[in-house]
Amino acid sequence: MNGPFNIPLTAWLRWLLFGALGGFVALSALSALVLRDQIFQTFLDPGVPFQTYQRPPAPDYTQDEAWAARPDVRLPDEAGHPAVFFIHPTTYDGGSHWNAPYDRPQEAVEVSQIILPNYAAPFLVQDVELYAPRYRQASLYTFMNNREDSVLARELAQMDIQRAFTQFLREMDPEQPFFLVGVGQGGAIALDILARRVAPDPAVARRLAAAYIIESPTPLDLLAGPLSTIPVCTDPSEIRCLVGWVAVRPQETARIEALTQRSRALDVRGRLTAVEDRALLCVNPVLWTANEDYAPARLHRGAAAAEGLSLTDAPSPMTNQTGAQCQSGLLMIDQPRARALRRSGRLAEDRRVRSSNLFYMDIRANAEARLDTIRAVMADEARYAPALDAPVEVDVAPITPIDG
Template structure:
């Protein structure tokens, strides 16, 4: 008679079920923690203090600019647009991006120049420097290493801006545009380069800081001479907003609770407890009034267009309302204007411009208003004649 053994099948089935459950649990945990896991892979793994950054740019070299027009071909009164691109480098190998990385150049030219510099190209000549921008990783945490990487990037932008001013001369109107990380750097330029210079303020059409938080109290302090644009007819002022949908809770938290921004000249600080600035890009004022979709001139997904080629914006895609320093918008009807599902999407600039046509009309209007004002100011305040040299003659007493 054969020897009987204990049945193994039930145990094997239970083991398989447990293993399947554990795998499902790990997959679920990985999905929930995907951004944190992704962040770990992006860590350069070397302290910034011992990190050797890529070579710095020489902004007299045309190759250090993604776009640099020939000034001789421009009308002397045409505005010059200084455009600072968003983050292209994710991390994992460097804290800061090298200037010659082909993948970054391709993405800048294919996505961010047509979508975000495009609206401003209709009003003026765009200048866009390449710079050693900080990795996406540096915006996913507030480590001291991350802050140092961002400051290195800012110093590149500051050097490029000084070269830009030298190139365009002392009379041409100026527009500043910064998107994402570029918006943070433009805020620094307003603090360090623009606000102390009355002659530069006088020819500033506006500064546009998009998808980057800006501390509202700056405009009562260091930027009190550069107010927020509180009306469609204002100029020599600042437009800023960070667009958000009400159900994007992780993105709201990232902006309001886990971001760093300029709080004064030379000082970065944290966003918690700090009021943020918001200008509504449909109403062009500082109110918290609701702007309905009928006011939306149009968003665009302008991928692959040459700078200067105009897309066909899709109108009436979203309403807009500033609340607590954030711009709340609707999910657009067109899928081309919806955020993609990407890792760390809450920290990225989308590959489309939800307010393309609105920005285009706005900068054109403000540039025309500034041109009229400058012409009137020149009429009533003519240039002073050259100073005459005064020769000191000794006084001789008369006998």
């Protein structure tokens, strides 16, 4: 007996079975591709509530091992230098911990070999010194969901950096300016430091060259609340102000949704709440303005893929790689021409920071300009006596004559 097209029935059934099996495999592969981030999440879940989780030991910021970078202790009579307080992004995916041990070797290598050369080095202009604390960073998993456990893990990371910043202020020359820089998770924590420690303290705020919140959403409503004393930087040489951007390509719809609909950021009450429906800050890192003007690629000073370089090595800049324009609180960029600057296909790529810095040379030139400005301003301010306190009314005391 023959099947369709005069093929023997057994052969026809065999081909039908193979076709069905092939279709099942293809459908399974497609489903795995579509749901791969969800599948990835299941492997990253620590599987224990945060409240009962055994937290890793806290870093002691009086010790060198608690810092990825820290200047040598200076002599008592040695003048201080400007500094950058740099908070690194997420480098730990998850699985065993809600918060990574601060001294895990894997994270130490990625921070020293990839993150610092790409994202901290651009700020090391003139004689700026680098302070980069290690901390019990919240895992990548905590940024892929809105569980209360994830919020608590992120708050633990914030508390570590609060203590690190206290030690930074103790060690730094109190008459020298500094940059506050955070990338990714570090950007969210830098925003917390800015709101709790810098904005309310005039003595610290006067030394702020600028704060850079990179690849982390910065809600504009904070500017009318805890950041009311820290304006947005609207000029390339403005100081004591705030810069922030999150770079996306218009085609990266999943990343845009993750940033604008499924992210958390500091709110006016100091809590991590949903970013959804909150307008976001965008300062264009090519023009250094907060408007929606388009910066063509010909103005782009240069990107860098500085992996493995020391902090004093100068990377080869890749110029004219991308145009950039702020739109609806996001920095819309063109696809970089160099493949080394493009996003990879890593799992959970929507939540990761690039392993290269698309605006390396732009940041470097801008940091130099702001440092020149704040040094000149602080030198000029030092020429004048501090403002007098408000007058105090004193009651006239009766005069009692002394018999003589």
